[in-house]
Amino acid sequence: MIPLLHDFADATVLIFGGGPVGARKARRFAREAEVIVVSPDFTGTNEDADANTDADFGGAARCRAAPDPDEILGWLERTTPVLVVAATDDEAVNDAIVTAARERSILVNRADRAGDREPGSVVVPATVREDPVVVSIATGGTAPALSKYLRQELEETLEGAGEMATLCGELRAELKAQAVPPARRRELVTDVVNSPAVWTALRAGDPNARQVIEDVLGEEYLSRGEQP
Numbered sequence: 001m002i003p004l005l006h007d008f009a010d011a012t013v014l015i016f017g018g019g020p021v022g023a024r025k026a027r028r029f030a031r032e033a034e035v036i037v038v039s040p041d042f043t044g045t046n047e048d049a050d051a052n053t054d055a056d057f058g059g060a061a062r063c064r065a066a067p068d069p070d071e072i073l074g075w076l077e078r079t080t081p082v083l084v085v086a087a088t089d090d091e092a093v094n095d096a097i098v099t100a101a102r103e104r105s106i107l108v109n110r111a112d113r114a115g116d117r118e119p120g121s122v123v124v125p126a127t128v129r130e131d132p133v134v135v136s137i138a139t140g141g142t143a144p145a146l147s148k149y150l151r152q153e154l155e156e157t158l159e160g161a162g163e164m165a166t167l168c169g170e171l172r173a174e175l176k177a178q179a180v181p182p183a184r185r186r187e188l189v190t191d192v193v194n195s196p197a198v199w200t201a202l203r204a205g206d207p208n209a210r211q212v213i214e215d216v217l218g219e220e221y222l223s224r225g226e227q228p
């Protein structure tokens with residue numbers, strides 16, 4: 001399997017199953033997509049179905065229904081999702097979801113299988129977000145708990161990376177506007193990314209991180225006899 005980033009804005013994701021797994025996937029996709037969760041009950045994060053809130057499902061639309069396998073295709077036709085998630089505890093229903101999705105060339109994520117995947121199937125990786133930086137982890141389905149553990153470890157490592165990306169984006173735009181040649185631009189941006197002083201400032205939440213970058217660039221320029 002090959003990791004890709006997919007833009008789900010304005011797309012529909014249809015999830016079958018309102019247990020903890022269906023709820024987790026709903027929260028994940030609801031940050032971008034229109035999510036619909038179909039299930040006879042919504043036990044989400046709480047054993048007591050009635051105690052679950054919209055937030056537990058990421059604000060997704062919840063449809064109370066328990067479709068039989070032969071009704072799945074109708075749900076796909078009515079909702080036209082780009083991705084369908086099979087997260088029920090009924091293997092026959094999950095089988096029917098995979099078959100129907102394949103028939104309609106819709107991406108499918110099956111939560112109760114680690115191997116023997118159908119063409120067009122997708123896996124949901126563990127994800128660390130330090131916007132605009134995103135890191136995804138998967139274990140080829142062998143150990144999802146390890147994906148979760150590594151995600152927690154990486155959360156610390158990535159601290160400050162989002163701001164670093166934003167500041168580098170600004171710097172690149174400025175260097176382009178100043179018509180700095182591409183090879184030189186690459187050197188300068190690389191110096192900033194590799195600078196321990198900049199990382200320390202970003203991780204300490206220093207509001208003058210931008211100044212620290214300029215200091216790093218200043219030394220760089222001076223040592224090469226150039227001016228920014």
Ligand SMILES: C[C@@]1(CC(=O)O)c2cc3[nH]c(cc4nc(cc5[nH]c(cc(n2)[C@H]1CCC(=O)O)[C@@](C)(CC(=O)O)[C@@H]5CCC(=O)O)C(CC(=O)O)=C4CCC(=O)O)c(CCC(=O)O)c3CC(=O)O
Pocket residue numbers: 024025028109110111112113114115122123124125126127137138139140141142143144145147148151
């Ligand atoms: C193949 C895959 C399909 C898919 O769902 O896309 C899949 C399949 C299965 N997961 C199972 C179990 C668990 N899954 C988790 C957690 C996560 N599982 C996720 C992804 C994936 N799970 C895909 C592979 C990703 C990879 O390659 O690593 C994460 C990363 C993303 C997410 O789901 O949001 C999320 C962590 C999110 C986070 O915290 O960051 C935990 C830990 C916990 O719950 O604390 C357990 C219990 C411990 C254990 O069993 O290992 C079972 C057995 C079910 C059973 O026995 O009944 C199956 C089916 C099977 O293995 O047959």
Ligand SMILES: NC(=O)C1=CN([C@@H]2O[C@H](COP(=O)(O)OP(=O)(O)OC[C@H]3O[C@@H](n4cnc5c(N)ncnc54)[C@H](O)[C@@H]3O)[C@@H](O)[C@H]2O)C=CC1
Pocket residue numbers: 016017018019020021022038039040041042043065066067068087088089090093110111112144
């Ligand atoms: N991928 C993952 O990360 C994990 C996957 N799993 C697997 O995923 C499946 C779901 O896990 P949980 O949410 O913990 O299970 P769960 O049993 O708590 O929830 C299953 C949900 O599916 C609903 N359902 C049953 N028949 C349905 C139908 N015909 N249409 C729509 N919904 C229907 C049930 O009412 C229930 O709300 C399990 O089969 C389990 O093997 C379990 C843990 C983690």
